[in-house]
Amino acid sequence: MTEPPEALSTAEQPGAGARTEPPGGPGRRRRGPVVLARAVEALPRSVNGRAVLAGTAVSALLVLAIVFGSRLLRDYDSALLPYAVASVFLAFGVAYRYTVWVSAPGARRLLARGWGSFFSADNFRQAPTAVPRMIATYLGFQKFLGARSHARWAAHQLIFWGCVLAALITFPLTWGWFTFTSGTGSGPGYEMRIWGVKILGFDALSFVGWVMFHGLDLAAVLVIPGAAYFLWRRMKDRGAMTGQRFAYDMVPLLALIIISVTGLLLTFSSLFLHGGGYEFLAILHMASVVFTLVYIPFGKFFHIVQRPAAVGMQLFKYTARRDDEIFTCRRCHEPIDTGPYVENLRGTMRDLDLGFDGWAEYCPRCKRVLRGNAYLSQVKKGFQ
Structure with missing residues (x-):
């Protein structure tokens, strides 16, 4: 435990505008800029090198999975090549940014604690249903959003399940893992094959057949109202408008709507317009999908990749709450x-060399009170 802020002079309290002496005394402070400059110069290179290596490895593995999953490209549809190339870029971008993200002290501790709780045999024996329950709560139904x-x-549920359905259909088809072939020469029977193995036979004119061939349309019907709600909120809600950025907040919603609308228009063209304008719509749809896939690792959609880490952290907090006061x-x-959670937060603050990790032992209200008192006694009195 560190000395509480009340025991320090107000000039030394974090937030009072004063600098505290770094550990090691004045000599270390003189050497600090040199050490820091060397660290800043070396760290990005090492992190960038690991990130590039991770991205290259994941991309290469995906290319091999596409080749072998499509039975040496026998089941691969060359018309879907742009989607496959975009998915390879997506794999590189996700692996690259994820590696950079976990290189930060906070994210590294988050993952270490989360995976440690996930693979703990004691945790599983004490709470065998905790992991599936938290996966359903934080990843599936995202109940924490209901409090807001x-x-x-x-709206978030509509977008989430629509995108999940679209991904489960699009990626396997794009990579040649799924194929739909006619079961007979003339009849309406179809077969769904995965990696060349027959999984399901169905009648194309039945309800099951309709769902099979219109799964992406169903996904679009889910996504459009959800994305439209958030787009409307971004244009009307003053709180949302205050800090929003066009490229970060508006572009993802517009991309989802364009993908969904153009996908539905493709179906409309084939059913009611005898294919009129189909080629133009197909190119527009493909361009929007490719842009979105490339955008995912570097925009707001990256939180999809980060969200599973929240499950591990919630599991860590849950198991610690059962064992500790x-x-x-x-x-x-x-x-x-819980005590372990507070100590983990303090460790992260020490890793970041923030110098006031003791403040993790105070609630948010008391932090504001102490900062306000320091301001009144040290800053404002100078203007009297």
């Missing part, structure tokens, strides 16, 4: 969180 707004939760604020004695 029921409408936002419903709740840590209370050192000032008001209100509960904060």
